[in-house]
Amino acid sequence: MRVARQTRYGQLIRRCLRRWIPAGHAPWRRFPAWSDVPRRRWYDWRWQWRHLIRTAADLERLGLLRPDVAERLRSVTDTYPVVVSPYYASLMDPDDPADPIRRQAVPDLEEVTSPTRLSPDPLGEGRLEVVPGLIHRYADRVLLIASNMCSTFCRHCFRKRILGRPGVATAVRHLDAAVDYIRRHPEVRDVILSGGDPLVLPTSILARLLRALRSIPHVEIIRLGTRVPVTLPMRVWDPALLAVLDRYGPIWCLTQFNHPREVTPETDATVQMLLRVGVPVLNQAVLLRGINDDVETQRALHRALVRACIKPYYLHHADPVRGTHHFRTSLTRGLEIMEGLRGHISGIAIPTYVVDLPDGGGKVPLLPDYRVAVGPGVWVFRNHRGELFAYGVEPMGDGTQRLGTSE
Numbered sequence: 001m002r003v004a005r006q007t008r009y010g011q012l013i014r015r016c017l018r019r020w021i022p023a024g025h026a027p028w029r030r031f032p033a034w035s036d037v038p039r040r041r042w043y044d045w046r047w048q049w050r051h052l053i054r055t056a057a058d059l060e061r062l063g064l065l066r067p068d069v070a071e072r073l074r075s076v077t078d079t080y081p082v083v084v085s086p087y088y089a090s091l092m093d094p095d096d097p098a099d100p101i102r103r104q105a106v107p108d109l110e111e112v113t114s115p116t117r118l119s120p121d122p123l124g125e126g127r128l129e130v131v132p133g134l135i136h137r138y139a140d141r142v143l144l145i146a147s148n149m150c151s152t153f154c155r156h157c158f159r160k161r162i163l164g165r166p167g168v169a170t171a172v173r174h175l176d177a178a179v180d181y182i183r184r185h186p187e188v189r190d191v192i193l194s195g196g197d198p199l200v201l202p203t204s205i206l207a208r209l210l211r212a213l214r215s216i217p218h219v220e221i222i223r224l225g226t227r228v229p230v231t232l233p234m235r236v237w238d239p240a241l242l243a244v245l246d247r248y249g250p251i252w253c254l255t256q257f258n259h260p261r262e263v264t265p266e267t268d269a270t271v272q273m274l275l276r277v278g279v280p281v282l283n284q285a286v287l288l289r290g291i292n293d294d295v296e297t298q299r300a301l302h303r304a305l306v307r308a309c310i311k312p313y314y315l316h317h318a319d320p321v322r323g324t325h326h327f328r329t330s331l332t333r334g335l336e337i338m339e340g341l342r343g344h345i346s347g348i349a350i351p352t353y354v355v356d357l358p359d360g361g362g363k364v365p366l367l368p369d370y371r372v373a374v375g376p377g378v379w380v381f382r383n384h385r386g387e388l389f390a391y392g393v394e395p396m397g398d399g400t401q402r403l404g405t406s407e
């Protein structure tokens with residue numbers, strides 16, 4: 001029975017890889033260090049995991065850091081460790097130090113020149129931790145820190161305070177306490193597994209976690225907050241993992257693509273596998289200076305996501321986290337970008353721009369102001385072309401008419 005199930009998922013994987021990844025697609029061969037890695041090995045997540053890039057010297061050998069820069073980065077990497085999957089590194093342009101993929105994963109001196117007044121935990125998650133590794137901020141949902149490891153450590157991560165740190169309290173280590181807490185709180189309907197990345201856990205441990213959560217009758221939704229589809233998609237190409245996701249659904253995958261170049265044929269194959277085991281995929285991009293803080297990049301990103309059957313969910317304003325100030329933009333810039341999306345790309349491709357308020361205040365959505373005046377019984381709106389319209393407030397709609405343009 002077990003073999004039959006594995007075979008079923010194995011067939012699904014092979015079908016998706018054949019359908020979505022062109023024969024001869026081997027971008028990793030651009031890198032001399034990987035020029036002779038066969039496709040079968042490259043696409044084995046265990047090989048990727050064994051070859052994770054963990055030092056500035058490794059990045060230098062791949063041509064992703066200049067030797068003089070690598071030497072000076074020790075102060076950064078001692079504080080904020082490096083982990084980059086070969087797959088994610090293979091998306092980088094070694095000739096461009098400002099490459100948007102590279103900047104998300106290669107350390108930068110700016111991380112340790114961050115103003116020390118910035119908190120490592122501005123959202124106050126530590127204060128909201130109810131049992132080790134379990135954060136209860138909104139009444140109906142909890143966030144479970146499943147791991148302090150990821151397949152790539154993002155330099156902009158708002159939880160960089162825990163990444164790779166020994167002794168971090170994860171809910172996996174305190175599973176009984178976490179499950180007991182959720183069981184005693186029937187108002188909790190939604191559990192978000194995050195970290196770190198829950199999909200880097202061994203499949204058997206993930207299965208134990210999901211089984212425990214599914215044994216709680218009032219838990220309706222389980223979400224996986226994971227960047228695996230972006231940084232290590234081949235982790236999903238594992239029959240045992242797909243079987244677990246299928247078995248313990250409904251499960252939603254919340255991922256984080258930040259740049260259109262991250263959406264690859266490997267992404268297409270991965271998303272199709274997830275969809276076919278009943279896992280919808282949503283994206284929570286982060287607005288990052290020099291990476292995606294312009295209208296053209298955001299349009300291209302969100303179009304690419306929809307093409308890959310990923311629903312854009314949030315565009316997060318980057319939080320004021322120590323070590324990440326150089327990635328932040330202004331709220332005004334974020335609103336200009338949202339203005340450049342609405343009316344210019346498909347409505348299903350438009351995320352909600354949100355700012356997470358400090359100290360557990362929660363998320364609030366931000367929208368450009370399309371209502372330009374309020375009169376008695378009539379509001380005046382502008383559309384994405386700057387045309388003005390009066391709109392009757394009451395059900396009969398008296399006063400609704402086109403007015404002209406705002407210029």
Ligand code: SF4
Binds near residue numbers: 163195256
């Ligand atoms: S994958 Fe997620 S948790 Fe891990 S470093 Fe990136 S943003 Fe942070």
